[in-house]
Amino acid sequence: MKDNSAPLVEVVLSSYDGAAWLDAQISSILGQTHGALRLSVRDDGSRDGTPDVLAAWAAREPRFSFRLGSRNLGPSGSFFRLLDGVGAEAAFAAFADQDDVWEADKIARAVAALSALPEGMPGLYCARVVIVDEDLQRRGLSPLPGRGPSLANALIENIAIGCTSVLNRAALDLLRAEWPAEPAKHDWWAYQVISALGQVIYDPRPALKYRQHGGNMTGAGYTPLDRFLGKVGRQLNGEQSALRRHQARELLRLFGSRLSVRDRTLVEDFLDSTHGLTDRLRYAVCGGVHRQHWLDNLAYRLLYVIRGV
Known part of the structure; x- marks a missing residue:
């Protein structure tokens, strides 16, 4: 009722x-x-x-x-x-x-x-x-x-x-x-x-x-391994990378004026970090973004250096 x-x-x-x-x-x-x-x-x-x-x-x-x-x-x-x-x-x-x-x-x-x-x-x-x-x-x-x-x-x-x-x-x-x-x-x-x-x-x-x-x-995914392999597979096909960057650009376009200075810098650095291998390596080590779990985070950073994903 x-x-x-x-x-x-x-x-x-x-x-x-x-x-x-x-x-x-x-x-x-x-x-x-x-x-x-x-x-x-x-x-x-x-x-x-x-x-x-x-x-x-x-x-x-x-x-x-x-x-x-x-x-x-x-x-x-x-x-x-x-x-x-x-x-x-x-x-x-x-x-x-x-x-x-x-x-x-x-x-x-x-x-x-x-x-x-x-x-x-x-x-x-x-x-x-x-x-x-x-x-x-x-x-x-x-x-x-x-x-x-x-x-x-x-x-x-x-x-x-x-x-x-x-x-x-x-x-x-x-x-x-x-x-x-x-x-x-x-x-x-x-x-x-x-x-x-x-x-x-x-x-x-x-x-x-x-x-x-x-x-x-x-x-x-039923198991942690299933989930991990699924994430890696999606990273390698490039779709996730393109989607992440698209959404980050849209966040700046629609809400950039409302973001804190810190958050705006975080988004801009993320979008500017793929110009070359040196930039990718630097961002993989020092960049502000992260995944929730250490293994996912490590895999993301390694793939980022190799392929900019």
Whole structure:
């Protein structure tokens, strides 16, 4: 039952060929202990039975609404569109993936943490996850960030898993004043901006079951070795390097005048560090950015010297 005294949370979910998973996920979202909640879904061009699943939920659940996208935007573009549609009465906005299962108190914990921030401070809550297989059998936990959230980390790594992330109103208004040019990752972009201009809260207690299957966009990996090899592989293909630099340039373009002198220098040094082998070596040793775990950090710095990634 909806608690009219509680702040409204609008959960936004982008669906795509998710008919096999949606019922369990929607049930877990609408079953949250924080009752002042509504779920808004944008379908990004599904070719399976997803629209039928969504229509069935809309017919019986007043807190649920959906729309069919006129074109396929990809996950980040779809989520940016969803955030643009969050109503003025919502105090918080939460990302949701289509194939997870949330802990019942996920939203309540996020609201409590974000409500403790000073009034008007942009805040982003994110959390650890339990990694499960297609049948929701536990396979492991996502790694804890050993060094905590920061812009120095956000420039090269995302610890704010999108499906765990909740934004307060100040963060939502800050982000949607102007979206970054493509390509950008919605959750990584939010982590980067809010770590620079607000407060990121990382909850070490898992918030949901993160389902791994063949249709995932980016897998978390069942073991530390899986995750490490996946990160190295993504580094070697060059896509991560290009994305990091694009997002850093967009951060300067959209928010450079609002960054502290220290943070602006951090971003500028990061963007100026690839002119030659000597510059890369110097930056790998002395640069201000870092990953959360020592082995990831070492691998990043070695690959940076060799390939500028």
